[in-house]
Amino acid sequence: MYLSRIEEAMLDGEYGEKIALAMRILVKVGETVGAERLVRVRHVHVSGVSYTNIGEPGYEFIRSLFEGGARVSVYTTVNPGCADLGGASAVLDPGLLPLQRAINSVLEGGGVDPVYTCVPYLVRRPAAGERLAWGESNAVAMANSFYGAYTNREAGPLTLAAALTGRTYMAGLHLAENRVVGVRVEAEKPGGFGDDVYGSLLGLYIGEAVQSVPMVARGSLPASFMGVREMLAASAASGSHGLVVLEGVTPRGSYGLGGYERIGVSSGDLVDLFERVSSPLETRGRVLFYVGCPHLSLSEALWLERLVAGYSGVVRGVDFLVSLPYLYRGFVDDAVFSSRGITVVYGTCPVVSRFRESYDLVVTNSGKALFYMRRIHGVEVSLASVKEMLGAAMVA
Ligand code: F3S
Helix, strand or coil, X not given: CECCHHHHHHHCCCCCHHHHHHHHHXXXXXXXXXXXXXXXXXXXXXXXXXXXXXXXXXXXXXXHHHCCCCCCCCEEEECCECCCCCCCCCCECHHHHHHHHHHHHHHHHCCCECCCCCCHHHCCCCCCCCEEEECCHHHHHHHHHCCCCECCECCHHHHHHHHHHCEEECCHXXXXXXXXXXXXXXXXXXXXXXXXXXXXXXHHHHHHHCCCEXXXXXXXXXXXXXXXXXXXXXXXXXXXXXXXXXXXXXXXXXXXXXXXXXXXXXXXHHHHHHHHHCCCCCCCCCEEEEECCCCCCHHXXXXXXXXXXXXXXXXXXXXXXXXXXXXXXXXXXXXXXXXXXXXXXXXXXXXXXXXXXCCCEEEECCHHHHHHHHHHHCCEEEECCHHHHHHHHEEC
16 A cells, blocks of 8 residues: 555654554555545544444443554544433443543543534534545435545444544545435335425435435425434435435535446335334333434524424433434433433433333334344334424324
């Protein structure tokens, strides 16, 4: 692999042993995937920081990288951990807080911006054509597809190596040849589904059915920002799509158009998928209602706050959880939610955390949460829009 003079010096330890270690990781992985050089990045988003996922070995690895005063060399944000940093959750295991805080304090000591969210694009909007090294699948899909930036979905250790060196390997979605549309998807929106559920279903469908770079036809795009985010998060989870071209939205020049195939997705296809993956919405037994995968934007959180305030009833007999970026603490009125029996958690989400009790059913508007809740927590999941969820959970 070609390395610049500075990169050679980093590798040789002239910038310290941690930078040299990070460089060795990047070069090794880069050579394995055939990268010819490294590329400088403008923003790193570190993933793989939840204690429940990485445990003591992961904590020790992160600590070893930053011990001795090593610091990130480029703007770096970080994904949610496994603990509610707002401290109010009755749903998630509070015993995880000190374990997660230990990881967080190492990262913060190394200069990482403590945003604890999976939506770094709402913290710092990526520019079209910008190079990034992000490690969260929904964020990667948004960066490439919505903003026209360039990033692979990096594994946690690689994001840390990129943060220390300010570089990643030039391969995958950093190369124009891997950003060429292979399939144009024309979908018909079924009646009766909220836009968030439509986005989730279409994303799950694309994840299962399309192997090359998909392009979603302009008239088939979800109408709302939330719907688009749900679609990209679901297709990234179920099909590992880091780029889904959004016709008329994805900046031109950040993708190529070849001789693509076309597939039609009828409303019947999406209804069939819904019936296959979504359990009936029940409020009997132990049920968790969950909104905020991916974390809500501030305007979505304030919209939800107004919606909740408009209900005269309260949530009874079920748990209702909303997850938000840590940096939104103080911007949302938690009392509005708690007065209606809804818990707001910050800097975490139930997918990367541990429940206090087991649930028979999780109800969510998120196709990504559906995908992982079944796999990780082994629970039944019902897909429903935010409004349907509030209507079902609120008791007069
Ligand atoms: Fe974010 Fe958790 Fe969903 S990290 S994308 S809310 S699984």
